[in-house]
Every structure is written in C-alpha cells, then in structure tokens.
Amino acid sequence: MAHISIRNLTVEFKVYGSNARSLKKQLLSQATGGRIASNANDAVTVKALDNVSLEINHGDRIGLTGHNGSGKTTLLRTLAGIYKPTGGTIAIEGSVGALLDPASGMDAEATGVENIYLRGFILGMTRSEIDSKVDEIARFTELGKFLELPVKTYSAGMFSRLGFAISTAIQPDILLVDEGIGAGDASFRENVIARTQEFVSKANIAIFASHDHAFLQDMGASLISLEHGNIVEDLRT
Amino acid sequence: MFSRKQSGTTTIISADRVPAMASMDLWTGLLRYELWWIFAAHDIKQRFRRSTLGPIWLTLTMGIMVGALGFVFSQLFKQDMTEFLPYLAVGIIFWGLLTSTISEGCTAFIVGESYIRNVPMPISVHFYRVFARNIIIWAHNMVIYLLVIIVFPPHFSWHMLLFLPGFLLFLINLAWMGLVVGILSTRFRDIPQVVTNLLQVVFFVTPIFWSATILPDRTAFIQFNIFYHLLELVRSPLLGHIPPLQSWAIGITMALAGFPLAIWLYRRAYARIPYWV
Numbered sequence: 001m002a003h004i005s006i007r008n009l010t011v012e013f014k015v016y017g018s019n020a021r022s023l024k025k026q027l028l029s030q031a032t033g034g035r036i037a038s039n040a041n042d043a044v045t046v047k048a049l050d051n052v053s054l055e056i057n058h059g060d061r062i063g064l065t066g067h068n069g070s071g072k073t074t075l076l077r078t079l080a081g082i083y084k085p086t087g088g089t090i091a092i093e094g095s096v097g098a099l100l101d102p103a104s105g106m107d108a109e110a111t112g113v114e115n116i117y118l119r120g121f122i123l124g125m126t127r128s129e130i131d132s133k134v135d136e137i138a139r140f141t142e143l144g145k146f147l148e149l150p151v152k153t154y155s156a157g158m159f160s161r162l163g164f165a166i167s168t169a170i171q172p173d174i175l176l177v178d179e180g181i182g183a184g185d186a187s188f189r190e191n192v193i194a195r196t197q198e199f200v201s202k203a204n205i206a207i208f209a210s211h212d213h214a215f216l217q218d219m220g221a222s223l224i225s226l227e228h229g230n231i232v233e234d235l236r237t
Numbered sequence: 238m239f240s241r242k243q244s245g246t247t248t249i250i251s252a253d254r255v256p257a258m259a260s261m262d263l264w265t266g267l268l269r270y271e272l273w274w275i276f277a278a279h280d281i282k283q284r285f286r287r288s289t290l291g292p293i294w295l296t297l298t299m300g301i302m303v304g305a306l307g308f309v310f311s312q313l314f315k316q317d318m319t320e321f322l323p324y325l326a327v328g329i330i331f332w333g334l335l336t337s338t339i340s341e342g343c344t345a346f347i348v349g350e351s352y353i354r355n356v357p358m359p360i361s362v363h364f365y366r367v368f369a370r371n372i373i374i375w376a377h378n379m380v381i382y383l384l385v386i387i388v389f390p391p392h393f394s395w396h397m398l399l400f401l402p403g404f405l406l407f408l409i410n411l412a413w414m415g416l417v418v419g420i421l422s423t424r425f426r427d428i429p430q431v432v433t434n435l436l437q438v439v440f441f442v443t444p445i446f447w448s449a450t451i452l453p454d455r456t457a458f459i460q461f462n463i464f465y466h467l468l469e470l471v472r473s474p475l476l477g478h479i480p481p482l483q484s485w486a487i488g489i490t491m492a493l494a495g496f497p498l499a500i501w502l503y504r505r506a507y508a509r510i511p512y513w514v
Contacts, residue, residue: 015512084258118275122356122358124358
C-alpha cells in the first residue's frame with residue numbers, strides 16, 4: 001500500500017544573491033570583522049514550506065494549486081527527496097517517481113534512441129527495462145526514422161513528444177508531476193491524454209502541481225491549495 | 238528516479254536524518270554504477286561525435302605531447318631517451334588523471350544542476366561520473382605508456398606489481414580531494430579558479446618533465462610535495478622501481494585523514510547542495 005505521511009514539514013533555505021557566494025566576501029568579512037563587506041551574509045532565508053501536515057492515502061489523486069511561490073514545487077521536490085526538511089518528518093511507503101523537468105537528461109546532440117536510453121536511465125529504469133520498452137516508446141512518438149537523427153534536428157513538437165513518451169514509460173508507486181507532462185502538437189493531443197490517463201492510473205498515488213485546472217480535472221485530481229507555504233484548502237472528500 | 242525501494246518499506250525523511258541520508262547517498266550513488274558509467278561514456282562519445290578518429294584522439298594527443306616533450310627535454314637536459322621517455326610518459330599520464338579529476342571535480346555538482354534540482358537520484362552520481370570519465374581517458378592514455386615501454390623497455394621486475402596497491406592509494410586520494418573541492422566549489426564559486434591556479438604551480442614544482450635526481454639534494458618542495466609522493470606511488474612501479482617508503486607513508490596518511498574529512502563535509506553540505514548549485 002502506498003502512503004505518504006507529512007507531519008509539521010518545514011523547508012527553509014537561504015537564497016544567496018550574486019554577491020554572497022564569493023569567497024572574497026567571506027574572507028573579507030572574516031578579516032575585517034564584518035565591517036567592509038557587511039553584506040557578505042545578506043542571504044535571505046526563505047521559508048518555502050511552513051509547518052505543513054498532510055496524509056496522502058493509497059489511490060489519492062492530488063492537484064496542488066496556488067500562486068507562484070506558494071510552495072507547490074518545493075513540496076514535490078521535498079517528497080522526491082531533493083530538498084531536505086529543516087523541520088518535521090515525511091514517511092513514504094512505496095517507490096517514488098518524479099517528473100519535475102520534462103527534458104532533464106535529454107541531450108540535443110544525441111539521437112532520439114540514445115535519448116530514450118539517457119532519459120530512461122535518469123528516470124531510474126535499468127537497461128533491460130528500457131530495452132523492453134524502447135519499441136513501444138518509439139511507436140508512440142510516431143517519429144519513425146527521425147529517431148536515428150540527433151534531437152537538435154527535431155521541431156519543438158517532435159522533441160516534446162519524445163520527452164513525453166519516455167517520461168510516461170516509468171511505473172512508480174507514487175508519481176510526482178510538476179506543471180504537466182508536456183504535450184506536443186495539437187494533432188497529437190488525444191493520444192497524449194489517453195496515454196497520460198493510463199500512465200497516471202498505474203500509479204497508486206499521483207500528485208500534480210499545476211495551474212491548469214482542466215488538466216487536473218482530466219486526471220481526476222482533488223485540489224489542495226497552498227499559500228505562503230501553508231495548506232489553505234483541502235478539497236479531498 | 239525511483240528511490241529503489243520495494244513497496245512495503247518506509248522511507249523516513251527528516252532534518253535529523255540528513256547526515257545519515259548523505260552517507261547513504263554516497264553509497265547508493267556508488268551502486269548506481271550503470272548510470273554514472275553511461276553518463277561518463279556518453280561524455281566521451283559526445284566530445285568526439287562526428288570526428289573520424291573519435292576517442293583515438295585522446296591517445297594521439299597524449300602520444301604527440303609525450304613525443305614532443307620527450308624530444309625537447311631530453312635534448313635540454315642531455316638525458317638518455319631510454320630512461321627519460323618512459324619516465325615522462327608515466328608522469329604526464331598520471332598527472333593528467335590527477336589534475337583533470339580534481340579540476341573537473343570542482344564543477345561536478347555545478348554542471349549537474351538541472352539533475353540535482355529536478356531528478357531524484359543520488360547527488361554523488363555526478364561526482365562518480367567525473368571520476369569514471371577521467372578513468373576512461375586515462376585508459377586511452379595508458380596505450381602510450383605501453384608503446385613507450387615496448388620501444389624503450391625499462392627494467393622489468395616483480396616490483397611492477399606494486400603498481401596495483403599504489404594506484405589504489407592514488408585513486409583513493411584523488412577521490413576525496415575531488416569530492417572536497419566539488420563541495421566547496423559549489424558553495425564558493427572562486428574555488429575552481431583557485432584550484433586551477435594551484436595545480437598549475439604544483440605542476441612546475443613537481444618532478445614530471447624533469448627528474449628529482451637532477452637536484453643535488455632533495456629540496457623541500459619535493460620532500461613535502463604531496464603530489465610528488467602520490468605520483469611516485471604509481472610512477473616508480475611502472476618503471477620497475479620500488480616507491481620510497483616515505484611516499485607510502487604520506488599516501489596512506491593522506492587517505493586516512495582525507496577520506497573522513499570528505500565524508501564529514503558531504504554530510505554537512507548535503508542538504509544544501511541543491512540550493513547552492
């Protein structure tokens with residue numbers, strides 16, 4: 001059974017300006033007792049998530065909504081283990097798969113097939129898993145012979161089709177998706193919706209961060225609203 | 238990206254578990270060898286994409302460098318090619334491995350930014366990638382060593398087997414140095430420049446294209462030059478000599494001190510690397 005239990009989760013981080021990161025600033029402030037370069041530590045601390053508690057159960061489909069900077073992406077990144085909590089605890093049962101950036105791992109100089117492997121590996125698949133899925137991915141993209149060409153020769157639509165097809169080949173227990181999965185050109189839209197729904201239905205828990213209410217509705221997601229790092233509304237029934 | 242756990246096991250993420258997660262990250266990252274090996278091989282492939290000779294260029298470049306330097310310096314220092322060329326080849330090959338691992342180690346996390354911020358996988362994978370890439374390059378360069386010792390055979394002996402423990406110690410020291418500068422550089426962006434300049438200076442004061450024996454008594458910058466001792470651990474055996482005891486002692490001490498230092502630093506910095514990159 002997949003389950004996520006979030007208790008009093010707080011995530012804070014320092015944002016360094018362009019000036020606080022240099023060693024000179026740090027050394028100067030040491031040497032001068034902090035007078036000359038008094039702004040060496042002017043890093044701003046951002047509280048991206050503030051004491052969030054949430055239980056997510058097997059079968060839940062959740063759409064995180066809220067303004068930019070409300071903490072949606074931070075929550076996903078923390079669940080994915082990328083950002084670490086500064087307070088509170090998360091207990092996760094099940095394997096986690098995250099689609100936070102539709103193109104990470106893709107290399108414009110490499111061919112389409114090479115990219116299927118590269119991104120596949122990055123998404124956590126093994127070589128034999130990718131071997132068994134590469135034909136299906138290739139068929140879905142409808143890119144045919146183009147898959148043998150470097151991805152930089154692709155149009156934007158072809159590129160996002162390829163990325164989408166690879167992304168949706170994974171099968172985690174818990175799926176985290178930031179800002180949709182990428183779509184491709186209009187003629188392709190129906191295939192995309194069907195494949196996305198099938199993909200999401202295989203996951204035991206799916207969490208989306210999105211402004212796109214139509215997409216969230218398609219996915220059958222219940223909305224949870226965030227504001228300033230807090231949950232302000234939980235519309236799960 | 239799946240945290241590779243079977244369903245049924247529970248992953249606990251909390252602030253006080255971060256140091257333990259950091260140690261786990263180093264370990265699970267190592268176990269993802271398939272991933273970083275592919276990354277590393279891809280880097281090399283990418284560098285020579287559409288070139289006819291491909292990675293053979295690595296070997297060729299090293300060969301040309303060793304050949305040219307060997308010719309010039311054997312004339313300058315009036316040294317015998319038979320001894321000088323193998324000495325020079327080994328020195329340059331291993332110095333190359335050392336400097337590029339350390340200087341590319343500086344940017345290991347920085348260039349992995351989009352992965353570190355978006356893909357749940359061990360952060361240490363990016364460090365192992367740099368390491369693996371440089372090992373692949375080193376292997377290409379070693380062809381030159383083999384060619385040189387065929388043409389100018391050194392004194393073959395069982396001492397050459399000491400290369401294996403020596404190389405292991407060499408790599409362990411490279412690993413912790415690379416990781417330390419990698420972490421520091423991610424936080425302080427001046428470090429890569431500092432490191433590059435330091436390595437440049439060290440290159441000139443370390444006997445690589447000149448031999449320590451031409452100095453009447455060994456000066457401090459050789460005696461206390463840790464890079465010289467690291468180099469001796471691999472160079473001497475490959476030339477059929479036994480590395481000085483002092484080099485073993487220094488190599489082992491550095492590994493014993495540096496390895497825990499690197500892990501301590503990684504545990505401290507682990508939670509912040511995704512914000513720093």
